[in-house]
Amino acid sequence: MPQKDIQSLKIYNTLSGSKEPFSPIHEDYIGMYVCGPTLYSEPHMGNMRTFINFDLVYRYLLHLGFKVKYVRNITDAGHVTNSAGQQEDSIGKAARLEQLQPLEIVYKYNVRFQNLQQIYNLLPPTIEPTATGHIQEQIEIIEKIMANGYAYEVNGSVYFDVKTYMKSHDYGALSGRKVGELENETRELNSQGEKRFFADFALWKKANEKDMQIWRSPWGDGNPGWHIECTAMSTKYLGDTFDIHGGGLDLKFPHHEDEIAQSCGSTGHAPAKFWMHANMLNVNGKKMSKSLGNFFLPQEIVEGTTSLFDKAYTPNVLRFFMMQSHYRSTLDLTQEALNASEKGLARLTEAIKTLEKISASNESSFDVESSVREFYDAMNDDFNAPILIASLFDASKKINSIRDGKETITAKDKELLLSEMKGFILDVLGITLEGTQNDNRLQPVMDLVLELRQQARSNKDWGTSDLIRDGLKNAGIIVKDGKDSTSWK
RNA sequence: GGUCUCGUGGCCGAGUGGCUUAGGCACCGGUCUGCAAAACCGGUUACAGCGGUUCGAAUCCGCUCGAGACCUCCA
Numbered sequence: 001m002p003q004k005d006i007q008s009l010k011i012y013n014t015l016s017g018s019k020e021p022f023s024p025i026h027e028d029y030i031g032m033y034v035c036g037p038t039l040y041s042e043p044h045m046g047n048m049r050t051f052i053n054f055d056l057v058y059r060y061l062l063h064l065g066f067k068v069k070y071v072r073n074i075t076d077a078g079h080v081t082n083s084a085g086q087q088e089d090s091i092g093k094a095a096r097l098e099q100l101q102p103l104e105i106v107y108k109y110n111v112r113f114q115n116l117q118q119i120y121n122l123l124p125p126t127i128e129p130t131a132t133g134h135i136q137e138q139i140e141i142i143e144k145i146m147a148n149g150y151a152y153e154v155n156g157s158v159y160f161d162v163k164t165y166m167k168s169h170d171y172g173a174l175s176g177r178k179v180g181e182l183e184n185e186t187r188e189l190n191s192q193g194e195k196r197f198f199a200d201f202a203l204w205k206k207a208n209e210k211d212m213q214i215w216r217s218p219w220g221d222g223n224p225g226w227h228i229e230c231t232a233m234s235t236k237y238l239g240d241t242f243d244i245h246g247g248g249l250d251l252k253f254p255h256h257e258d259e260i261a262q263s264c265g266s267t268g269h270a271p272a273k274f275w276m277h278a279n280m281l282n283v284n285g286k287k288m289s290k291s292l293g294n295f296f297l298p299q300e301i302v303e304g305t306t307s308l309f310d311k312a313y314t315p316n317v318l319r320f321f322m323m324q325s326h327y328r329s330t331l332d333l334t335q336e337a338l339n340a341s342e343k344g345l346a347r348l349t350e351a352i353k354t355l356e357k358i359s360a361s362n363e364s365s366f367d368v369e370s371s372v373r374e375f376y377d378a379m380n381d382d383f384n385a386p387i388l389i390a391s392l393f394d395a396s397k398k399i400n401s402i403r404d405g406k407e408t409i410t411a412k413d414k415e416l417l418l419s420e421m422k423g424f425i426l427d428v429l430g431i432t433l434e435g436t437q438n439d440n441r442l443q444p445v446m447d448l449v450l451e452l453r454q455q456a457r458s459n460k461d462w463g464t465s466d467l468i469r470d471g472l473k474n475a476g477i478i479v480k481d482g483k484d485s486t487s488w489k
Numbered sequence: 490g491g492u493c494u495c496g497u498g499g500c501c502g503a504g505u506g507g508c509u510u511a512g513g514c515a516c517c518g519g520u521c522u523g524c525a526a527a528a529c530c531g532g533u534u535a536c537a538g539c540g541g542u543u544c545g546a547a548u549c550c551g552c553u554c555g556a557g558a559c560c561u562c563c564a
Contacts (some may be wrong), residue, residue, distance in 0.1 A: 037564070050520095050564035080560080090562060177492065177560080188519070188538085226562085248564030253492095255563090278564070279494095285556065324513070325502060330495080330557075337501045340514035350527090386503050390512035400528055460522060469525085480527045487527090 033244030037073040039109040044295035046288035076106040079226035131229040150265035156206030175253035225259040245272035352395035361408035368413035
């Protein structure tokens with residue numbers, strides 16, 4: 001079947017504001033760069049949403065048979081890019097508060113982050129480079145930008161010269177901002193300081209007495225600007241131009257806009273063909289954020305220790321919940337919605353197990369290939385996982401009907417449907433089928449117990465029958481009486 | 490204040506001009522069952538408001554109201 005045609009894949013490109021047909025720059029691989037976390041604290045669920053969404057993108061590209069170079073950085077250098085009077089970088093601040101060295105902070109939270117990736121079943125990127133491991137590369141790019149006349153040094157700091165850049169480039173192409181208007185619109189806190197122009201941004205910042213991390217540079221001791229690390233690492237590992245650059249929507253401006261400026265200012269062309277932005281996770285309609293305090297940690301939800309919910313949810317449920325909305329939409333996280341996902345997911349995974357046991361017929365009573373086609377169509381349309389899931393539910397209905405003898409399926413179609421459903425649920429959506437028959441010793445015991453119950457039922461001994469059912473229920477085992485047999489889970 | 494996005498039925502959430510009864514959850518009825526659960530079948534509640542374009546709009550345009558994001562570290 002010709003499902004795996006990359007030609008059909010369309011991706012929404014923030015640059016153009018529309019879905020564009022995707023074709024890789026290189027024959028043999030796709031290059032994708034995603035902005036990773038700044039490790040001054042543990043990532044919250046909102047952060048995870050972005051990483052889960054790009055995990056979906058990564059997984060689908062792999063599913064289509066592509067080799068993907070997936071680079072996601074780790075920001076382990078704090079940045080003081082605002083001139084609003086705050087003189088402390090995020091990591092330095094955390095280090096002071098926790099009385100640790102900056103590297104200890106970074107290491108501590110990186111361990112947590114790596115652990116979360118495991119828990120939430122994120123595939124590890126091909127490379128996870130760190131900012132501090134690429135200081136030299138950053139310096140070299142800054143030098144190139146200066147040599148091209150798009151940056152200037154003031155008092156040991158280097159700034160990107162937006163005004164000069166604008167003469168030959170379109171600053172604001174990504175975010176749609178017009179610098180001319182920006183000047184008046186910007187909030188009053190934005191003071192100009194050393195900068196020649198208010199919109200200029202730091203490429204290198206001279207060290208101050210509070211800095212706990214300092215590097216040497218041609219301009220003296222200091223630390224790199226916020227945006228330059230991504231330019232350095234994406235260029236180093238993916239080349240001057242690569243296929244996809246992703247990140248959270250809140251990074252669109254100024255971070256990604258400035259990345260484009262830095263690349264154009266150094267190599268002469270924009271870094272990525274496609275810019276993808278994942279939308280925010282909301283709580284009660286508002287963006288989950290540290291400052292609002294409306295966040296919870298991915299670990300807390302799994303452990304059921306967050307005060308916002310009265311029960312725990314598995315990482316599978318969280319993933320499934322997130323996949324049920326499109327990555328470019330905001331998503332509201334509520335207990336009711338999580339409960340709905342939990343039940344829906346159970347039905348879906350149950351359908352797979354049912355399909356495995358179903359017996360085949362001489363012919364299929366419905367068009368299995370077109371069902372499978374729907375899976376691909378959904379994902380080819382800008383990774384529309386909600387549509388994919390709807391199609392999977394439709395397929396589940398068919399499966400249940402087959403089991404009930406109302407539909408039929410051939411052995412060949414069954415094999416196709418099973419492998420594709422598993423492929424999409426397990427490999428693409430990243431759901432794991434968590435163990436039901438994990439204990440081999442339990443099955444014979446259950447067979448025995450259910451046999452005894454069946455005997456009681458034959459004798460119309462409902463007391464014994466229900467005693468067994470209720471007892472199992474207390475042990476977390478649900479008994480399901482079918483037409484011919486009884487199953488459990 | 491500026492720029493942008495969004496406003497779908499009880500909840501979550503797809504859908505951008507003309508059968509999507511999208512899908513999930515909830516609820517109601519039915520089949521099945523000793524009863525229940527599960528499963529299956531059927532059903533209920535919608536496109537913020539007003540006006541315009543069109544043969545026809547949830548979908549395009551304008552206005553009003555409301556919400557959010559960005560402009561400052563942010564996934």
